Amino acid sequence: MSEATLALRIDAPMQSWGVRSRFTGRDTAAEPTKSGVVGLLASACGVARDDTARIAELAALRMGVRVDREGLVERDFHTASNVPQSDGTSPRTVLSERYYLADALFLVALHGKTDLIAELAEAVRRPRWPLFFGRKAFVPASPLIGTDGHSTRRGTGVVEQPLLEVLETHPWLENRFEQRHQVSPADGAELLRTVVDVPASDPEAELRHDHPLSFANDDRRFESRTVRVGHVVLTEAMKGAEACS
Template identity: 55%
Template sequence: MPTLLMCIDAPMQSWGVRSHFASRDTATEPTKSGIVGLLAAALGIPQNADEEIHHLASLRMGVRVDREGVLENDFHTVQNVPNTEGKNHRTAVTKRFYLADALFLVALESEDRHLLHQLLTALHQPHWPLYFGRKAFPPARPIPTQGLPSEHQSVTAQSLDHALRTHPWLENQPRVKNRPHTTGENASPDWLRTVVDADPFALDVELRHDFPLSFNPQQRSYASRAVQTGHVPLTPEMISSSTA
C-alpha cells in the first residue's frame, strides 16, 4: 500500500491534546489532529468541512522520532478575557508548552495513491500558510521528503511500517549525525521511537484522544484512536543515506 512521507522539522513545535484555558500542553510527537489540520490547510479545506476532515483523518498514520525534542514552556498575556457571563473583562496569563529542536518522520498510508499525490502537490504549493501548532512555528525545511534515492521519495510504494524501519534518517545537524552510533558487529544500535495507528483490539495499544471529527470553531470534537508505541533500530544504512 503506498505511503506519503513527510519531514516535520522546526525549531519549535506544539501538538496540543488536552489544552484548556490557561494551560496549553503539547504531545511529544505530532498528533493525528495536528497533521490532519496541516494537510487541510495545504489543500484549502475550510474548518467546517467535516466530511473532508474525516476523510483525511481516516488515513493510517505513523510517526518516527528522528530527534527527541526538549519540552519547554513560556507565558503569554491575554487581554480582555471575559468571565462566564461575558462581563468584567480582565488580563490573564497563560502557560504554553512546546517542543524545541524536535525532528519527525510522519508517514500516511492509503490505497488511494491519487489522494497521496494530491496531498504531496498541496504541501509543495499550500493554499494557506503551514505551521506546526502555532503560527509562529513554521517549518524549517520542506515538508515532503526529498533528495533521497528513488525508493524513498515522498510517495513510495513501501508500506508505512517498512518505511518507518528503512527510510533514511532525517537528522541534518552535524554534531548529532557525525557522532559514533554503532561500533563493531556486537554493538547495540541506537533506537528511534515510533507511534503508529493500530487495531484497537491488538495487544499493547493505548488510546490517544486526537482523532478529529470536526474543526468547526463552534463545536470542535475529537474521538480516540488506538496507537502502538515501538522502536526501530537506527542502522548504518539509514545513517549513510540520510539527507545532508
Template identity: 50%
Template sequence: MTTSLALCFDAPLQSWGTRSRGIIRDTAREPTKSGVVGLLAAALGARRDDDETTQRLAALHLAIRVDREGILERDYHTTQNVPTTEGKGHRTVVSERYYLADALFLVVLEGDPDLLHQLHDRADRPHWPLFFGRRAFVPARPLLTEDALTAAPAAEVISTHRWLEADPDAIKAARLGADRVPLRTITDCEPAKHGAQPRHDHPVSIAQRTFRTRYVLNATTDLTDALIRAGESTSCS
C-alpha cells in the same frame, strides 16, 4: 496497491496540543493525528467546516518516527484587560503554553492513493500557509522527502526511510556510534492489538472540535548504518 507518503516535520518550535483549553496549553511529544490532518487540510485548501475532507484525511493510516526528540519548553503568558464574562470590567489572564524545541519527525501516511497523490502535489505548494500547531511555528524545510511517494506500507517506510537529521555533528556522532539510540515510533493500530494505547485525537469535525479515540502502538526502530549513510548526503527537498 499500497501507497505511502513520507513527510518531514522539522522546525525550531512545534506544539501538538491534546488538552489545550483554558489556561494550560499542553503539547504531546509528537504530532497528533488532529494536528497532522489540520495541516494537510490547509495544504489542500479545505475549509474548517469541510467535514468530508477532514474524515478522508483522518482515515489515512498514520505512522510517526521521532528522528530527534524535542525539548519540552514552557512559556508563561499574561494577558491584561481581558473582558470578564459578566461584561463588568476587565481582568488579567495567566496561562502556561508548552511546546517542543528542536524536534524532528518522519510522518508517514498510508491509504487512498488518489488522496496521497493530491497531498504530494500540494505539500510544498500549499493553498494556505502551513504551521506546526501554532501560526508562528512554520516549517524549517520542505515537507516532502526524497522519494516521498512509495508503494511500500507505512511500517516498512518507518523502518527503512533515511534518517532526517541534517546536523553534521549529530550525524558524525551517530556514524561513530556515540549516542546512537533506537528511534521511537508511534503507529496507528487496531484496538485489539497487544500494547495498543488510546489517543483521543482522531478528528471528526475541525469546525466543531469533535474527536474520537484511535489506538496506537508505541515501539522503536534501530538507527542503522544504512539509515545514517543515506541521510549524510541528502536532505528534505
C-alpha cells in the same frame, strides 16, 4: 485499488501538538498528533473547518511517526491584559502556560489510496493555505517534501511501500550525530521511537484522544484512536554516507 505512503519531514525550531489544551493550560504531545497532521493536510488542501466529510477522509489515513530527533519540552508564561468579560464588567488579566517542543525532528508517514496520497503530496508542495505545526507562529524550517536531489533526506514524498517499511528504512533525517535517541540496553543498538496507528485488538494498543471529527470553531470534536509505541533500529544504511543538509 493500489495504495502508497506519503512521507513528510516535520522540522521546525518550535512545534506544539496539543491533546488536552483547555483555557489557560496549553500542553503538547512528544510527537505530532493525528489531529495536528490532519489539520496540516486540510490547510494544504484548502479544506474548510466544518467540512466533516473531507476531514474524515483525511483522518482515515493510517499514520505513523518516527522520532528522528527527540524534542525538548519548553514552557512559555503568557500574560494577556484587558481581556473582555462575558458579563460586561471590567476587563481582566489572564495568565496562561503554553508548552511546546524545541529542536524536534520527525518523519511522518501516511498510508492510503494512491490517488489521495498523490493529491496530498501535490497540495503539500503548493499549499492553498499556510502550513504550521500546532501554532501559526511555528512554521516549517525546511520543505515537508524535498525537491529534486534532496527528496531522500527532506521527505521522500510518495513511495510505493507499506507504512511500517517506510518507518524502518527511510533515510534518517538528522544532520548531526550528537542527536538525542535511545540506545538498547541489550545490544547497544541505536533506536528511534515510533508511534503507529494499530487496531484496537493489538495487544500493545494505547488510546490517544486526537482523532479529529470537526475543526469548526463552535464545534471542535475528537474521538479516540489506538496506537502502538515502539522503536526501529537506526542502521548504517539509514544514516547514509553523508549527513543530510
